[in-house]
Amino acid sequence: MALRGLKVISEFQLTFGLFKSVTTVQILQKSMMASKLQWRGIDLYRQKSMMATKVKKTQPKWTPPKGTEVPQLKLYNSLTRQKEVFTPQNGRHVLWYSCGPTVYDASHMGHARSYISFDILRRVLQDYFKYEVFYCMNITDIDDKIIKRARQNYLFEKYVQENHPWKRIMDDTVEAMKPFAEKVRTETDPDKKAMYDRMSEKVNKALKALEAVVNNSKGQDEIQQARKALLEASRDIVADWLDSLHGSEVTDNSIFTSLPRFFEEQFHEDMKALNVLPADVLTRVSEYIPEIITFVQKIINNGFGYESNGSVYFDTPTFDQSEGHFYAKLVPESVGDSKALAEGEGDLSKDKVTEKKSPIDFALWKASKPGEPSWDSPWGKGRPGWHIECSVMASSILGESMEIHTGGCDLKFPHHDNELAQAEAYFQNDQWVKYFLHSGHLTIEGCKMSKSLKNFISITDALKQHTARQLRLLFLLHSWNDTLDYGSNSMEGALKYEKLLQEFFLTIQSILRNTASTGIAAFHKWNPEEVSLNKRLMDTRTNVHAALCDNVDTKTALDEVRELIKASNIYINKHKTDKTLPNRMLLQNIATYITNLLKMFGAIETDDSIGFPIAGTQSVNIEETVMPYLQAFAQFRDTVRQVAIEQKIKPVLIQCDEVRNRVLPDLGVRLEDQDNAPAVIKFMDPETIRKEREFEEQRKQEKEKKKKDQEAVKAAKEALDRIPPWELFKKETDKYSKFDERGIPTHDAEGNELTKSALKKLTKQYETQEKKYNKLMATQKPGDGDGQ
Structure with a gap:
């Protein structure tokens, strides 16, 4: 490059004679410097151009996120x-x-x-x-049902106030039963007919009872009681009869307004209670x-x-x-x-x-x-x-x-x-x-x-x-527009769900009570298990929203809550096993979400931050006031109980259990004993505990009754099976008079020979009994007896 520049300058100098004051070396030096600057500029331009090209290629184009479609409310x-x-x-x-x-x-x-x-x-x-x-x-305070019921109530109460003697009441009841009997006879609806039959039976029973009391010369007190029982039993029938006779005579409009006002007031009270x-x-x-x-x-x-x-x-x-x-x-x-x-x-x-x-x-x-x-x-x-x-x-x-x-x-x-x-x-x-x-x-x-x-x-x-x-x-727990059965089985499901919620809230409250709530100590590093549980919470929110959009499907929403509680309990139990503290903030978020959902559904009435309120109290005040004393008592009981276990002092253990199972629950406190750890203290509504206990007792009695009934059926069946086939018909002398060598009847009670079809039927019964009897005898131990 330098030689080429020198050659060009020399030719230029020789040709035009322009370089009189500049030496050849200086020209050469300036030429080389200019050349360097020129190529440096080209290099810089090329570098900038390449960098611009590189940035343009690697910077991604921004696009909106591809979110899920938010479901719309459908009804x-x-x-x-x-x-x-x-x-x-x-x-x-x-x-x-x-x-x-x-x-x-x-x-x-x-x-x-x-x-x-x-x-x-x-x-x-x-x-x-x-x-x-x-x-x-x-x-609706004007209606045929209201008019008729108001008249019937008025006429029947007037009839009772007239204090008729028992004979008049009996005669009137018998008279009222005549049109009612016709109603029973012509009724085609099987449910209504069954109801009418029950009413008739109830009235006839009361009539016979009053008649028996009078005929047996009972005292006036017994007669009055039987008379009152007849009035109560026949109220609907007699009131309808009185209305058919005197309904058109009722003209006071206040009679038709007082009845609906009374029951409207009761309706509002019931709605408030619910x-x-x-x-x-x-x-x-x-x-x-x-x-x-x-x-x-x-x-x-x-x-x-x-x-x-x-x-x-x-x-x-x-x-x-x-x-x-x-x-x-x-x-x-x-x-x-x-x-x-x-x-x-x-x-x-x-x-x-x-x-x-x-x-x-x-x-x-x-x-x-x-x-x-x-x-x-x-x-x-x-x-x-x-x-x-x-x-x-x-x-x-x-x-x-x-x-x-x-x-x-x-x-x-x-x-x-x-x-x-x-x-x-x-x-x-x-x-x-x-x-x-x-x-x-x-x-x-x-x-x-x-x-x-x-x-x-x-x-x-x-x-x-x-x-x-x-x-x-x-x-x-049921779809609002589906048929719902109200009974012990369906209520048991509701009670179990309430208990699941109650236990979860009490557990969370206990954790929050025993962990730091402010400062650095309130925040723990999240491990994969916290991330997983939080994802479960976020998924629950999404699924609950989808359920509520789908015709307000509260059943599915509560099913999602149940699964979230199960996941939370697994997380809590793992930390309990590891003897480490669970993440306070995460559990508080979950409990708060569930509480707010239940508030929105109307299942929680107060503004308590977490869980079910205790009737007539503020749970925060209870904890602030009572908790120190409860903790001291619980610690003392733990110590006494541990000594009683080690020394095998049974009466003391019984008293410790009595305090835990009976005394404290009636005061709204539940103690839960733990191995090698202080007892957990939980607050509950005493009325809820009482009803829980009554329901459990009722269910227990029902199960015991069912078991006894099953045992009675089994015993009756076994007693029948124990009858030897040759003895099966022998006692039925009102039906049969002669039997063959096996004990199968051959003649009826009048001495007539049984038909072939009757013999065939009796023989089949005999053979069936023989199989049952032999099967039972095969299971008997020596000495149990063989029925002979």
Whole structure:
């Protein structure tokens, strides 16, 4: 390069003569320096260019993460008979109407089935999915059942107050039994017939008892007791008889208002006891008479109603044939079910069938008869039909359309189908309700629950056996829209689940109590087992969310919680075995998550941070106040117990066990002895412990009874098997008079020779007994006897 530059310069110098003041060496030096700078610049450019190219090739293009698709809330819609994505009409606002009770008797477990189920749905929608729910519920305080029951109660109580002599009561009861006997004879429903038979038997038994007391010249006290027993046994039958005679004479409207007011108050108390949230607005039929009249008039004006003999009926065929309308959207296959339609009209309207244009028409307004409450209307004095009540009250509060309407599945037809028809006839729309949700049936020990069949358990009685939390757990462990059986077996599942939760919470509380909560000591290094358990927690959250999106599937959600608790217990037990401390923060997160989930479900009422609260107390205060004394006592007991074990002092050990098993639990404290470690102290609600103990005792007695029954059956079978075949028929002298050499009968009691078919049958019985007898004798030890 340098030689080439020198050559070029020399030629240039010789040719043009320009380098007069610059020596050849200087030129050469400058040329070489310029050349170096030139190539250094090229190198730098090339290096920068390569670096830029390299960065461009290795830097990845940013892409959004590929997350899982978040499930959407779906609810089982009775209108479509499938799960539908829940889409409110107005942002996150949800209008909800719930069919309330007809308050003519005590609230029962059928009510609990519906209202606890809907309370769970409501809580999940507003507390988990964060919808703004506006919840309206009605109280039916005007109805055929209420009118009839009010009259019967009034007339029977008046009859009792008249203090009739025993002879009059006996005669009246016999008279009342005549129409009742006809009812029994003509009843086709086997369940109702069985109930009627039980009622008849009960009354006849009381009649005979009173007659026996009188005939045996017993004293007045015994006669009065038997007289009272007859009144109690015959109440329903005599009250119905009195109503048939004097019901039309009852004219005081206060009689028809006091009964529903009494049972409505009881209903609200029961709902509060069950931790069911109160409605945002409560409507009563008696308060909406003007609105009902206006609503009915517009249905007439729109061409879907007609007046007949002072009553107003819905013109079902006209509505069904109109463009954009369809009758019986929920249960179209039940149209024409005369029995269901009659029940929907009520017992006091059976004689009004001829007033209708069509058998499937139903009453919007009923002309009142003597002995019924009434209000003025354009069609005369009357009262609302059952179905119109909900259409009017729901529309008055929620408008011409709502997201959710709920009720028991037994209300689908005709009540809810009629509601839909009335409202859509009024508003001239085709979708008054967007999502119809129906709770499943409730059975009792496998049998249909029915107040009319007197096969029901009141909420008050149910709460004497189990806590509100236990009943709610029962419902949470079953799908809200499936049939649920209420009985000892299903409740045992709920109690076991509650115990699983209780023990887990108590264990976590004990761990948190005995580990540091602040500073460096509160945080431990995570090992693979902590990472694994935390993943289980995250998976549980995901799976619970998916379950709640799937028609609020609380059963699957609680199954997931059960598996999380099992995984946590395995983790805790491993650390207990290794004698190391488990990770406090991780276990606290798990327990807090489960607690919050149960709060959201309504199974925990208070704001305690973890676990079930202790009734009437604040658990934090208990620990702060009582724990030092309990720890001192527990340590003292541990020492005494250990000495008693070493010295084999049995009476002292018995007392230590008595304190642990009986005394402390009644005070709400549970001690759990551990090998080579201090006893674990756990706080519990004394009432819960008591009910647990009673339930376990009941189950134990049931198992013992079952075992004895099985043993009795086995003994009876063995006693039969022990009869020698030749003795099998010998004692049946009322049937047979002669026997052959084996002891098989040959002649009947009258001396007639048995037919061949009879002999064949008896011979077969003989051979069967012979096999049983020989088999039993083969198992007997010498000296047991051979039956001869």
